[in-house]
Amino acid sequence: xxxxxxxxxxxxxxxxxxxxxxxxxxxxxxxxxxxxxxxxxxxxxxxxxxxxxxxxxxxxxxxxxxxxxxxxxxxxxxxxxxxxxxxxxxxxxxxxxxxxxxxxxxxxxxxxxxxxxxxxxxxxxxxxxxxxxxxxxxxxxxxxxxxxxxxxxxxxxxxxxxxxxxxxxxxxxxxxxxxxxxxxxxxxxxxxxxxxxxxxxxxxxxxxxxxxxxxxxxxxxxxxxxxxxxxxxxxxxxxx
Numbered sequence: 253x254x255x256x257x258x259x260x261x262x263x264x265x266x267x268x269x270x271x272x273x274x275x276x277x278x279x280x281x282x283x284x285x286x287x288x289x290x291x292x293x294x295x296x297x298x299x300x301x302x303x304x305x306x307x308x309x310x311x312x313x314x315x316x317x318x319x320x321x322x323x324x325x326x327x328x329x330x331x332x333x334x335x336x337x338x339x340x341x342x343x344x345x346x347x348x349x350x351x352x353x354x355x356x357x358x359x360x361x362x363x364x365x366x367x368x369x370x371x372x373x374x375x376x377x378x379x380x381x382x383x384x385x386x387x388x389x390x391x392x393x394x395x396x397x398x399x400x401x402x403x404x405x406x407x408x409x410x411x412x413x414x415x416x417x418x419x420x421x422x423x424x425x426x427x428x429x430x431x432x433x434x435x436x437x438x439x440x441x442x443x444x445x446x447x448x449x450x451x452x453x454x455x456x457x458x459x460x461x462x463x464x465x466x467x468x469x470x471x472x473x474x475x476x477x478x479x480x481x482x483x484x485x486x487x488x489x490x491x492x
Contacts, residue, residue: 260333260464262290263311274313277333279322288313288463289321289348291330298339299330301348303355310334316463321345352460356424359453360389360433368447371434373398376443380405384405385443386450387420394440402441422457424464 260277274290275282290302290311309332314324322345324330330340339348361472363369369389370379379385380402388406392398406419444450451473 257316264308264310265306267393276315276320277312278314278324278327279328280464281315285313286459288465289316291431293334293336293338296339298336298341299342299344301333303351316459318345318349318463320413321348345380349463350455352463353425353429356453356460357429357433357455359449360430360487361435363422363447363449363453364434365442366447366449368443368445368450369434369438370445371430371436372428375403375440376402376441377442378463379445380409383409384445386446387422387444387454389422389425389430389442390421391430391440392423393426394423398441417422420454422454422461424457424460 254300255317259397260275262274272284273282274285274288276288285305290305290307290313291299292307292309292311294300294301302319307310312330314320314329316430323346325342328340351471360369360400370376376388380388387400390402403421406421418431419431425433427438427440431437
């Protein structure tokens with residue numbers, strides 16, 4: 253008699269490499285894996301997020317939404333899904349967000365190491381005016397005036413080049429977190445230049461923004477239809 257595969261659990265990272273979709277344990281909807289977070293059980297029996305999808309053991313997938321992870325904890329979905337007794341921290345949703353933030357900071361540090369970012373208002377302004385920037389970064393706690401001036405340049409560029417106004421603008425990190433990533437103090441604005449490291453940062457930023465802001469149903473299918481560069485932002489540069 254053939255064994256029926258468990259729709260909730262994968263068979264480990266090696267067998268999961270070719271998978272492009274998995275079922276969310278909370279919504280029971282099948283989604284692209286880029287819209288989900290994989291969780292595994294650590295040797296000590298604790299459920300932990302596997303953001304890079306490389307940790308050993310069977311994995312359970314939950315929509316990349318803070319609300320969905322919190323709901324999975326509330327429903328004891330991890331114990332049901334793994335079909336064993338597991339330890340689940342009541343702060344798992346917040347802990348997962350903290351790991352996502354750290355992954356974004358690490359990615360931005362790699363961008364800086366690759367020389368694919370400039371920071372400081374004047375340098376960012378020049379990069380935008382010369383159309384060298386691939387994306388704009390503002391500290392989430394930055395002053396509105398500077399943000400407004402740089403966003404205006406992006407709008408102007410879009411008008412001149414007849415490009416989409418959906419130029420990626422990332423406001424997911426605080427000034428302190430930008431300082432940590434770039435090894436400088438008082439970073440409020442930065443501009444990404446073209447390069448593979450920048451793409452990784454945008455992809456991880458997209459996941460973080462999605463996790464914080466997307467609701468379980470509205471997120472479905474959205475990321476699949478748009479590239480990270482189109483959806484990685486918590487503000488647009490359009491006029492209110």
